Amino acid sequence: MSNFRTLYPRIRIQFIVLLITVVVLLFASFPVHASDRKVVLRVRPEYPPIAKRMKITGTVLLSVVVLPSGEVKAANFVMGEHVLLEAAQIAVQKWKYEPFDQETIEDVEIKFPADADSK
Numbered sequence: 001m002s003n004f005r006t007l008y009p010r011i012r013i014q015f016i017v018l019l020i021t022v023v024v025l026l027f028a029s030f031p032v033h034a035s036d037r038k039v040v041l042r043v044r045p046e047y048p049p050i051a052k053r054m055k056i057t058g059t060v061l062l063s064v065v066v067l068p069s070g071e072v073k074a075a076n077f078v079m080g081e082h083v084l085l086e087a088a089q090i091a092v093q094k095w096k097y098e099p100f101d102q103e104t105i106e107d108v109e110i111k112f113p114a115d116a117d118s119k
Contacts, residue, residue: 037066037106038098045091047113051083057112060088064106070097075108084112 051057060080065073075092077085088110097106 037100037104039095040070040098041094041096043091043094045084045087045110045112048083048087051081051087051112054083056081056083058084060084060110060112062088062092062108062110064092064095064108066097066100066104066106068100068102070099072097073103078107080110081112084110087112 058081061078063076063078065076067073072093072095075089077089080088091110092108097104
């Protein structure tokens with residue numbers, strides 16, 4: 001029994017160290033939500049002809065996953081007009097962000113027709 005009492009504090013400390021390590025590794029593997037990351041190349045979306053004919057306007061909100069290099073990995077739909085979604089995603093996939101030390105998630109709003117076809 002006395003052997004257990006001397007061993008228990010060491011096991012507890014090792015367990016706590018292991019738990020902290022696991023938590024740090026888990027959080028390090030997830031993208032950071034960093035809305036301060038600057039866009040260095042922005043491509044304007046094409047206003048879809050069907051949306052133009054139907055006079056559909058509005059904003060598409062995307063959650064954009066950006067690689068450390070600044071290239072867009074994914075542009076996921078959050079909300080907005082579905083007719084405008086594909087045009088917004090195609091344009092944002094071509095965007096380039098400033099490099100960062102890890103993957104980030106950026107919120108992007110694309111307004112139609114204000115962001116499209118305005119020259």
